[in-house]
Amino acid sequence: MSSSEKSVLQPAEQPWSTALVLVCSECEGGHGVDLAQRLKDAMKAAGHKKDVRVARVRCLGICPKRGVAVTITGAAQPAQSHVVTGKGHDAVAALTALIAPE
Template structure:
C-alpha cells in the first residue's frame, strides 16, 4: 500500500551528481576523492554549522543528465515542487552555491 510520509527536512533536497567527477580535470581539484562526494560533505557540514540541516537534505545522486565538462551538476528540489539545476565547479564555486542554497531556505 502506498503511504505518504513526512520528511525530516522542511524546505528541500539537494542532489549532487557523483558521475560528474569523471569529467572534471584533476588538475583543477585540490581535494582527493570524488568531487561530488566532497561537495556534498562540504554542504552538509556548512548547513549543520549554521543550524539549517533540518531544513535541507543533501544527498548524492547518479547522473542528473546535465553533463558539461569540468562542472558539477547540482539540483535543488523545493518541498513546494519547484526544481532548479545548476552547474558549478565543485571547489571554486562551493561558497557561491552555499549562499544560493541558503537563500532558497
C-alpha cells in the first residue's frame, strides 16, 4: 500500500480499560436484559463506571439450557465465556469479582 492510500480499517481508542462484558439479551426469556442492567449498576457503584463497559447483545451462540451467556474480555485478559445461573445478587457479585477483582 502506498503512503497516498488510506486503509479501510482505522484503529479506534476503546472507552474501557478493564473489561468489555457482553450479555446475551435473549437468554432465559430476556432475563439477560435485567442481568446486564444489574451488572452495570454494580460496576458503577464499585467505581468502575468508565473502565468497564457492559453491553447487551443478541445471541452469543452459547445458548445454555438454563442461565444467561456472558462473554468478558479486556486488555489484560483473553475473552472468556460463562453461563450465569441464578437471577439475584449472587450472580452479579460473582461476575463483579471476576471482572474487577479487588
